[in-house]
Amino acid sequence: MHRTSNTTISDALLGARDMLPMTLAASTYGAAFGILAMKSGFSVSQSLSMSALVFAGSAQLIALDQLLAGAGAGAAILAGAALNMRMLLVTASMRPALAGRPWWQIMAGVYLATDASVALIQAARDRGSAASYWYQFGGNASLLVVWILATGIGALLSFGIPTPERFGLDYAIIAVFVALLPGLWRGKSDLWPWIVAAGSVIGMTFLFPSQASWALIIGAVLGAFTAGMIRDE
Amino acid sequence: MSDIWITLLGLGLASFVIRLGGFLLAGRLPQTGRWARGMEALPGCLIMALVTLMMVRGGVVEWAAGVMVLLVAAKSRNLLLSMLTGMIAVALLRLVL
Numbered sequence: 448m449h450r451t452s453n454t455t456i457s458d459a460l461l462g463a464r465d466m467l468p469m470t471l472a473a474s475t476y477g478a479a480f481g482i483l484a485m486k487s488g489f490s491v492s493q494s495l496s497m498s499a500l501v502f503a504g505s506a507q508l509i510a511l512d513q514l515l516a517g518a519g520a521g522a523a524i525l526a527g528a529a530l531n532m533r534m535l536l537v538t539a540s541m542r543p544a545l546a547g548r549p550w551w552q553i554m555a556g557v558y559l560a561t562d563a564s565v566a567l568i569q570a571a572r573d574r575g576s577a578a579s580y581w582y583q584f585g586g587n588a589s590l591l592v593v594w595i596l597a598t599g600i601g602a603l604l605s606f607g608i609p610t611p612e613r614f615g616l617d618y619a620i621i622a623v624f625v626a627l628l629p630g631l632w633r634g635k636s637d638l639w640p641w642i643v644a645a646g647s648v649i650g651m652t653f654l655f656p657s658q659a660s661w662a663l664i665i666g667a668v669l670g671a672f673t674a675g676m677i678r679d680e
Numbered sequence: 681m682s683d684i685w686i687t688l689l690g691l692g693l694a695s696f697v698i699r700l701g702g703f704l705l706a707g708r709l710p711q712t713g714r715w716a717r718g719m720e721a722l723p724g725c726l727i728m729a730l731v732t733l734m735m736v737r738g739g740v741v742e743w744a745a746g747v748m749v750l751l752v753a754a755k756s757r758n759l760l761l762s763m764l765t766g767m768i769a770v771a772l773l774r775l776v777l
Contacts, residue, residue, distance in 0.1 A: 475760035493684050500692030505723065509730060510691050520686040527687075528694040530726050536719060538702030539709050557699040615770035618745060621734045622766025624727055625746050626753035631724035644725040645732040652736050663729050670725030675718030 459585025465570040466586035469563035474597040481601020498598040506530045522660040559587035644670030745769040
């Protein structure tokens, strides 16, 4: 038993160490979210709760944007959940480490899943070993802790940033989404899906100017549908 | 209860259900083919759609700042730095234009 808990801890620490590059990236992202949430009318506890419960930066931001646009809670949840559908693939890839574990360990394991979890599994492979449960737990949990802390720091920083309009704060949320694009671009195969997504939104905005949240969902789904229909080379 | 609380609790629950769903469905989710390609493309398409939606309402200032943000983000991959670039660019351009 003593021996087991020793490997548990060393696995968790190794996971946290291998996660470090992603943790650093998440800290600036989390701070950006904290600032934007506070400037969008969230309280400190709401900003922290969202980071703790949702734990997915882009989904948190898109929900925030939908609320700001006055689309309502339903549209905000729908847009965020649509963005998080990719987590199906993440936790599916975690299954080998989770299967056969006690239910509470499975719950905790999937709760901590993010895009970075996939990179962590790859980091273990690069070491020539399988990513164990506690290795992944340590890495993913360290990311959650930093994510919440960074959100808090961003929320505190927001008190020092004055009057929105004048300092381009209204533009901050647009800038964050534009800045996400290079990381999402996977190469030429994304070209037509992205053109279809953008084109659908432009068409919808002209035809139904008041239905922005539907334009968003329909544009995204048509883009993804295009990606599905295009044949592999 | 405010819209903010409903949204963060609802999205938190939805996200957990999706995450648990991936584990439960793991064997049954197609790893290749149309469905998998669509799923993998969805996040990029959704953000692209959102940026388009924001930009069609924007003017010269927003577009010029957008190009700057895109360049900084592509080079640095740092979200906070890119965001600050956009804010400062918009603030300066609004003073000039």
